[in-house]
Amino acid sequence: MDKRKLLLAEDDQMLASLLKYRLERDGYEVVIEFDGKSVKENLEVAIPDIVISDIMMPYFSGIELVDYVRNQLNSDVPIILISAASNDENIVSAFEMGANDFIAKPVSPSELMVRVSREIKRHYCT
Amino acid sequence: MDTRELLTQLEKLEYGLDSFSFTELKSSEASRLKKSFESFKIGLEEKVFGMPTGTVESENAAEDYDQVATESKLVANVSHEIRTPLNGIIGFLDLLKETPLSPHQNELVNAMDGASKNLLGLINQLLEFSSLASGQEKFERVPFNPGNLINEVAFLCKTLINGKSVTLLVNYDERIPKSLLGDPSKLSQVLLNLIGNAVKFVEEGEIKLEVNLKEEKSKRLFLEFIISDTGVGIANENLKHIFKSYKQAEPSTKLKYGGSGLGLSIVKEIIEKQQGCIAVSSTLGIGTTFKVVLPFEKVASVPEPSVLKDLEEDFDISQKAILVFEDDALTQRLMQNRLEQWGCKPYIAENEVYGLQLLKNHNIDLVLLDMHLPGSNGLEIVKRIRKHKEYANLPIIMLSGDAYSHKEDIFHDLGINDFILKPYNSDELREKIYANSQHVDRDDGHTASKNEHSAARTKPIDLDPLLQECLGKTELLDELVRLFEQNILEFIGKTKMYLQSGNLQGVGFAAHKIKSCLKMLHANRLIGICEAMILECRTTNDVEHLKGLFEDFVSEYPKIEKAMEEEIRRIKNEL
Structure with a gap:
């Protein structure tokens, strides 16, 4: 089977590097984008198998991203958001928009791995 | 100099003003702002060039500038006069910001605000130069x-x-x-x-x-x-x-x-x-x-506690019961966090009555007191404490923002043992607490174990959890630490800029971003400062306090950097 394609939208390079390492090790093909504009451009070209995005992103927030994917691109690709735990309201509206899951900062990569594989299973293996 | 630079700033301002939709705004501030701006521009042109801006050409101008430069008094006067309407502009911009604005308008107003403050900075620099040249500058001692x-x-x-x-x-x-x-x-x-x-x-x-x-x-x-x-x-x-x-x-x-x-x-x-x-x-x-x-x-030789500076563990203040008089919620939290990190038992009192009660009911080792508590004067509280015979030897440290209030003879007369000038860093606080709490040390039986305890608690960072997440791959850990250092430098640069331009939203955002990096490294002290900064941006918006916190952050960070290098060396050696 081909590798699962994963788009990671995270402007903190430190966290992005760590996650990329872990995700690639688990067999994903990872593309990192550091700002919302490039995320959008990337999605316009091709929709990956799963999207992970920080809520607080320059130019284009994670919430706007969910809205854009669901309502403009009409895609149901699984989206996992990374959020600072304190933004409760944001998380609720993200779920209302159609986000599949979220993980609070500081991100535990091990936890994220589990959440990613769960979303992949749910979406593609049932 | 740089009349050209001044002009660029001016053009920026003007541009911002032009693209700002006053018809939509219909506010009296807006038109007053524009008037103030126009008179400022005309005044500037007349005073500095004596002719319309368009005709100023580099060669002649250079001579003119030199002439102006030598007449520093004139520069000082002109700068002062420019500053007055400019302050008006900045003031009106502030008012404008408080009226309902669309996001686009908000952006424009912020741009104008930034440009005006830049301009003010330049003018202040000019003023500083001219006051130096005319010998007015005073030096501190x-x-x-x-x-x-x-x-x-x-x-x-x-x-x-x-x-x-x-x-x-x-x-x-x-x-x-x-x-x-x-x-x-x-x-x-x-x-x-x-x-x-x-x-x-x-x-x-x-x-x-x-x-x-x-x-x-x-x-x-x-x-x-x-x-x-x-x-x-x-x-x-x-x-x-x-x-x-x-x-x-x-x-x-x-x-x-x-x-x-x-x-x-x-x-x-x-x-x-x-x-x-x-x-x-x-x-x-x-x-x-x-x-x-x-x-x-x-300086006439002072008793040198700084000789001990290298021996961090020697400043063991764990188990000390410390009473803090502080009314500001944020400082309360910050103080509590710090003291707990050092293994102290903090007791926080918002007011005099509660504080005196705490003093009575607990075995307090030392008192920290802010000079300017609203409601009651810090000195009054000291007097009240000293009235009681059993507290005659209780060490009291006064915190104050006023550099001239700590004349030694005065504070000894008042019954204060020591003094910390705000903004202070955590080391200073720790050293002062240590130095002043020695003679009331009650038991020495457990010092050894206490030392270990406090060393573990005050460890500035912990890379082990992150190493685990890196699945033991030290090169990755190394890379992450380098990225972290870049993030910190970026944070410091950005925050400095935001603080200068008064963009507290920017400060909050930057602090928020860096906080999650800090958490990955378990840099607890910096996380504490960072959280206090975020809270400050959300609540009171006190720029001065924010600057103090930022200074704490900047002075604390080199220790973290050192600790990281040591941790990495340790981890590599263990493998």
Whole structure:
């Protein structure tokens, strides 16, 4: 089977590097984008198998991203958001928009791995 | 100088004003703002050029500028007059910000605000120059720690270097006393200017700051500062001009490197006003060296707690019960966090009555007291505490923002044991608590175990959890730590900028971002400061307090960097 394609939208390079390492090790093909504009451009070209995005992103927030994917691109690709735990309201509206899951900062990569594989299973293996 | 730069700022302002939709706004502030702006512009044109801006051409203008420059009084007057309407503009912009604005309008107003503040900065620089030239400048004569000052300057300069492959080396003469009398802010201004220049002109290579004890006389002492770089260098014929006001070495330099060209002339003035001297030597393509000699006064020998400074564990204050009088919720939290980190038992009192009750019911080792508590004066509380015989020897440390309130004789009379000047850093607080709580030490039985305990608690970072997430791959950990260092430098640079322009939203956002990085490294002290900054941005918006917190952050960070290097070395050795 081909590798699962994963788009990671995270402007903190430190966290992005760590996650990329872990995700690639688990067999994903990872593309990192550091700002919302490039995320959008990337999605316009091709929709990956799963999207992970920080809520607080320059130019284009994670919430706007969910809205854009669901309502403009009409895609149901699984989206996992990374959020600072304190933004409760944001998380609720993200779920209302159609986000599949979220993980609070500081991100535990091990936890994220589990959440990613769960979303992949749910979406593609049932 | 830079009337051209002034004009650019002006144009920016004007542009912002033009694209701002006043018809949509229909507010009286808006039209007043515009009027104020227009009269400011006309006034500026008349006063500085005596003719409409369009006709100013570089050659004639240069002569005109020089004339203006020599008449520093005129500059001072003009600057003052420019400042008044400009302050008006800034004030009205603030008012405008409080009215309902669309996001686009908000953006424009913020841009205008930024440009106005830039302009104000330039004008203040002009004023500073002219007041120096006319001899009005006053120099401070306060005790300071030159070693700390150099560390701080070096650290700030490192943040300037960000992105270039330039290393800053510091060579500090250890014979220099820990405390000197002089003007520390002017000294750091001089050094920041000179090193800042070096950073601008070195693309790749090295900048060296050497600090030597040059000469010691009975009461005075001369320090020599040598700043050398491996930059582009300055041609001989230009060298003699570089300290002249409004001139940079080459007209073309300005295009590439910017700057008002006032820096070096201000530096020279500051140095010479303090009976110091500055010299420069340079070779094209090899580099430039500035040599500064400045006199300072020696401080009559103080009992030196700073000798113990290197031995962190010696400042064991764990298990101390400390009563803190503090009414500001944020400072309360910060204080509580800090004290708990050191293993102390903090008791926080918002007011006098509650505090005295705590004092009665608990075995308090030491009291920290803010001088300016609203409602009751700090000194009143001290008096009230000292009335009770059983508290006659209780150590009391006063915190105050007023530099002149800590004349030793006064505070001893008032019954205060020691004094901490705000903003203070956590080390200072810890040392003072340690120094003042020694004679009331009750039991020594458990000191050894207490020491271990506090060492674990105050460990500035913990890389083990992150190493686990890296699945034991040390190269990745190494890379993450480098990225973290870049993030911190970026955070410091951005926050400095935001604080200067008063963009608290920006500060909050930056602090928020850096917090999650800090959490990955378990840098607990910095997380505490960061959280306090975020809270401050959300609640009281007290810029001064925010600046204090930021300073804490900046002075705390080098320790984290050192700890990271040590941790990485340890981890690599273990493998």
